[in-house]
Amino acid sequence: MGGRVNEDLIKERRKCTFDIKELTHIIDCGEENTIKRKQIDNYILNIKELWDDVPEEYLSHKERYENAIKKAFIVLKVLRQLHTGNIQITDHRTPTNVYSIQDGIFRNVNPLLIHIGLFWSTIAAQASTEQQAEWLQPDSSMIGTYVQTELGHGSFIRGIETTATYDSTTDEFILHTPRLSAYKWWPGGLGNTANACLVMAQLYINGTCHGLHIFLAQIRDFDTHKPLPGIKVGEIGPKMGFNTADNGFLGFDNHRIPRTNMLMKNVQVLRDGTYVKPKHDKLTYGSMLLTRVTLISDLAYQLSKAATIAVRYSAVRRQSPIKSNEPERQILDFVSQQHKLFITIASSHVYRVVGLWMWNSHKRVTADIHEGNMGQLPELHALACCLKAISSRDASALVEQCRLACGGHGYMMASNLPQIYAYTTAAVTYEGEYTVLLLQTARYLVKFWRLAAEHKPLPQNFAYFEDYIKKNFEQWRNSPEGIIEGFKAIVAGKTKAAYDTLQCNLRNGREFEEAWNMASVQLTNASEYSTISRNDIEALQSRYEELLALIRPNAVGLVDAFDIRDEVLCSTLGAYDGRVYERMMEEASKSPLNEDVVNESFHKYIRPVTMKNKL
Ligand SMILES: CCCCCCCC/C=C\CCCCCCC/C=C/C(=O)SCCNC(=O)CCNC(=O)[C@H](O)C(C)(C)COP(=O)(O)OP(=O)(O)OC[C@H]1O[C@@H](n2cnc3c(N)ncnc32)[C@H](O)[C@@H]1OP(=O)(O)O
Numbered sequence: 001m002g003g004r005v006n007e008d009l010i011k012e013r014r015k016c017t018f019d020i021k022e023l024t025h026i027i028d029c030g031e032e033n034t035i036k037r038k039q040i041d042n043y044i045l046n047i048k049e050l051w052d053d054v055p056e057e058y059l060s061h062k063e064r065y066e067n068a069i070k071k072a073f074i075v076l077k078v079l080r081q082l083h084t085g086n087i088q089i090t091d092h093r094t095p096t097n098v099y100s101i102q103d104g105i106f107r108n109v110n111p112l113l114i115h116i117g118l119f120w121s122t123i124a125a126q127a128s129t130e131q132q133a134e135w136l137q138p139d140s141s142m143i144g145t146y147v148q149t150e151l152g153h154g155s156f157i158r159g160i161e162t163t164a165t166y167d168s169t170t171d172e173f174i175l176h177t178p179r180l181s182a183y184k185w186w187p188g189g190l191g192n193t194a195n196a197c198l199v200m201a202q203l204y205i206n207g208t209c210h211g212l213h214i215f216l217a218q219i220r221d222f223d224t225h226k227p228l229p230g231i232k233v234g235e236i237g238p239k240m241g242f243n244t245a246d247n248g249f250l251g252f253d254n255h256r257i258p259r260t261n262m263l264m265k266n267v268q269v270l271r272d273g274t275y276v277k278p279k280h281d282k283l284t285y286g287s288m289l290l291t292r293v294t295l296i297s298d299l300a301y302q303l304s305k306a307a308t309i310a311v312r313y314s315a316v317r318r319q320s321p322i323k324s325n326e327p328e329r330q331i332l333d334f335v336s337q338q339h340k341l342f343i344t345i346a347s348s349h350v351y352r353v354v355g356l357w358m359w360n361s362h363k364r365v366t367a368d369i370h371e372g373n374m375g376q377l378p379e380l381h382a383l384a385c386c387l388k389a390i391s392s393r394d395a396s397a398l399v400e401q402c403r404l405a406c407g408g409h410g411y412m413m414a415s416n417l418p419q420i421y422a423y424t425t426a427a428v429t430y431e432g433e434y435t436v437l438l439l440q441t442a443r444y445l446v447k448f449w450r451l452a453a454e455h456k457p458l459p460q461n462f463a464y465f466e467d468y469i470k471k472n473f474e475q476w477r478n479s480p481e482g483i484i485e486g487f488k489a490i491v492a493g494k495t496k497a498a499y500d501t502l503q504c505n506l507r508n509g510r511e512f513e514e515a516w517n518m519a520s521v522q523l524t525n526a527s528e529y530s531t532i533s534r535n536d537i538e539a540l541q542s543r544y545e546e547l548l549a550l551i552r553p554n555a556v557g558l559v560d561a562f563d564i565r566d567e568v569l570c571s572t573l574g575a576y577d578g579r580v581y582e583r584m585m586e587e588a589s590k591s592p593l594n595e596d597v598v599n600e601s602f603h604k605y606i607r608p609v610t611m612k613n614k615l
């Protein structure tokens with residue numbers, strides 16, 4: 001769409017007091033990465049076959065999937081070319097960089113998301129060298145997915161019921177679904193797309209259960225794509241979002257796979273049925289850990305999209321004068337609006353930085369694990385659980401806040417905010433449900449509190465527990481260091497309160513698990529335990545308001561620095577030129593309900609009623 005840039009946005013950009021490009025380079029971790037990212041954007045976004053004439057929302061569930069699959073294989077080809085270096089753009093700071101522009105292409109989810117994001121990465125991390133050499137061929141016929149959750153069990157994975165029983169006479173595992181609740185349910189790409197999967201099942205050898213292990217199973221014929229004998233597979237139906245991801249169900253009826261199809265890097269079953277234990281029994285859960293880490297950066301990116309849309313719209317939208325004799329103001333001038341939006345910008349930066357830090361920590365800990373050192377795994381797991389939980393919960397709440405900040409127009413699908421919300425809120429549940437993950441972190445904290453309470457030596461990271469017990473915390477100071485001290489006091493105070501409740505429940509004769517359950521609300525909620533006073537809160541509040549005013553002239557610059565292209569934002573409200581109303585009218589004209597001047601239902605249903613007595 002041609003035309004001038006909205007005057008208010010031009011003025012906003014003139015007001016900006018910092019170098020927008022410099023911030024973009026910081027976000028990309030260097031100018032070189034910005035250049036590479038833009039090359040990828042240009043390359044992929046210029047592929048004409050990836051763009052639709054009919055907006056996604058007007059397609060049926062089936063048409064959406066078919067359209068998405070067409071695009072997914074174009075994108076897959078490009079990704080393969082990128083990886084093999086046939087397109088000369090490589091080396092990115094996190095995987096999300098390469099994949100983020102797909103949001104614009106699919107306006108939903110790439111049906112090959114799990115194939116690329118979880119299937120290949122799990123093989124790369126958990127299969128033996130020989131298995132990798134066989135399965136990770138660039139021209140492989142396999143389209144895979146990650147099959148863990150069952151109809152009856154998602155969070156409590158030790159309760160998974162699918163079995164893999166070793167048959168030493170044939171050197172095979174027999175995969176079996178014993179009952180309805182054991183049907184696999186949810187895996188993305190399973191419904192129609194995948195012909196193979198990594199399946200999590202309870203391993204049985206000679207009647208002994210060795211717990212959960214991962215197996216590669218072919219489920220559809222590579223040529224005809226028909227389900228193999230003994231496989232019952234299908235799609236689970238429409239969802240709040242993720243409607244192009246063909247999430248599926250899967251049942252096995254004594255389906256046989258070779259013994260060598262168990263992922264054997266960390267754990268082995270030998271030909272004679274000997275079980276060789278892993279060095280750490282949670283290494284099988286490694287893919288969940290990696291995805292939780294990756295998600296933090298992705299959620300930061302979703303926040304930057306929502307903030308870009310809502311801030312640009314708030315600069316263009318004028319509603320109500322502040323003083324009655326003045327013209328209507330940009331809604332961005334209302335301090336309450338600034339509060340809604342600037343927090344979203346700030347949170348995007350916070351989770352971007354933390355996501356990158358976690359990505360690097362994961363790399364470091366994985367290298368250690370490779371050398372046989374498992375020492376850092378529990379801390380990484382506790383951090384990943386907590387950060388995945390709060391980043392997804394914050395992101396979905398803030399995306400919704402941005403949508404509401406756009407008033408009625410935020411409710412339009414063409415604003416793209418409802419789709420960003422549906423995508424973001426799913427992350428609160430998948431890859432470990434919010435409360436369940438917080439309880440994992442609580443379990444870790446309580447362990448160290450117990451050491452502190454018993455005056456046993458603590459690792460340096462937990463020295464602040466001891467400080468709290470000895471009341472060594474300094475008086476609150478309004479500074480970054482003061483805020484960190486305040487948070488330490490909150491964590492210590494909250495952990496203490498939860499621990500005390502736990503102990504009290506135990507003293508009253510409860511079993512540990514029951515006592516834990518009774519303390520679980522305390523274990524997941526944070527409250528104010530710091531030395532902060534009422535006066536400090538007032539000072540913080542007024543500093544916050546000052547900061548909102550300081551940020552105001554730079555708001556548009558700050559979101560421009562995210563440098564997200566219009567094709568990716570897909571929003572009538574958030575485009576760079578700010579031609580909001582023109583774009584809204586253009587999108588409305590695409591509605592099939594505008595195709596006929598008089599819809600045929602008028603003749604069928606309305607006219608016979610309204611004209612009844614006049615015919
Ligand atoms: C197109 C290309 C895409 C490419 C991707 C690029 C990036 C794009 C970015 C993002 C997009 C991502 C989109 C993803 C799409 C959706 C995919 C969704 C997939 C799924 O949902 S898969 C299924 C996930 N399921 C879960 O997460 C289940 C949650 N439950 C659990 O994890 C566990 O059951 C548990 C941790 C809650 C409990 O486990 P368990 O009962 O066995 O253990 P406990 O007895 O409680 O604890 C025992 C002990 O183990 C420790 N522990 C537990 N887990 C781990 C771990 N993972 N690692 C290390 N240690 C672990 C636990 O702390 C205990 O320790 P202690 O005994 O206390 O010492």
Ligand SMILES: Cc1cc2nc3c(=O)[nH]c(=O)nc-3n(C[C@H](O)[C@H](O)[C@H](O)COP(=O)(O)OP(=O)(O)OC[C@H]3O[C@@H](n4cnc5c(N)ncnc54)[C@H](O)[C@@H]3O)c2cc1C
Nearest residue numbers: 147148149153154155186187188426429430431432433435
């Ligand atoms: C969009 C989407 C995509 C998905 N993709 C995949 C996929 O590709 N592969 C795959 O295998 N799975 C996938 N899943 C499944 C997902 O991993 C599970 O839904 C998730 O792990 C939560 O499990 P659940 O549904 O069984 O919830 P439940 O565990 O039944 O949770 C229901 C409620 O019970 C509470 N609860 C449960 N246990 C406890 C506890 N111990 N203490 C306190 N409260 C508890 C929870 O907090 C929650 O409030 C996907 C899910 C979604 C929504």
